[in-house]
Amino acid sequence: MRMTARVFGLCIALASIVAAPAAAQQAQPARQPDVIFVPTPSVVVDAMLKLAKITPNDVVYDLGSGDGRIVIAAAKMYGARGVGIDIDPERTREATANARAAGVADKVTFRTEDLFTADISPATVVMMYLSPPVNSRLAPKLRQLKPGTRIVSHAFDLGSWKPQQRVMVSERPVFLWTVGAK
Secondary structure (H helix, E strand, C coil): CHHHHHHHHHHHHHHHHHHHHHHHHHCCCCCCCCCCCCCCCHHHHHHHHHHCCCCCCCEEEEECCCCCHHHHHHHHHHCCEEEEEECCHHHHHHHHHHHHHHCCCCCEEEEECCCCCCCCCCCCEEEECCCHHHHHHHHHHHHCCCCCCEEEEECCCECCECCCEEEEECCEEEEEEECCCC
8 A cells, every 4th residue: 555655656747847848838829029017107097098098998909918917997987899919828827816815807818929919909098018010010919909999108209190199107208199090
């Protein structure tokens, strides 16, 4: 009996050692993220949501959603639905836990996907805090969204696509565009 228990214990230990690299590998992004995660300050989140004129009818997508604070705030403050897209599975897990803690898990979802290939067509609002090169690469995809879709970017513009509005919040620029008719 003792021998069986020891063998069983060794099998469990061996399985956990073998499984550890697989679990660590699953936690890695599919590719290197284009930007590092830097949380958007609360005052900027509030300004972004106000600038986009969020309503309960909106579907807010956050590209590079990090800890989920933007779509969580849109759901909590305005009753909007939200989708966060982040390439890092750890950020997706964190954001999902944050949505549960905030009581809005029924209104928001988080997906571990590449923002360049993710389907964002249901969005009525797109939020982002990325970088100039990433924004420029995304601009053609964003221009293809439904007419009337609002796009708000913290800190960086969309290259040659001129914003309709630019506001300063705590010395940080926030930009707004609205997708026009095709």
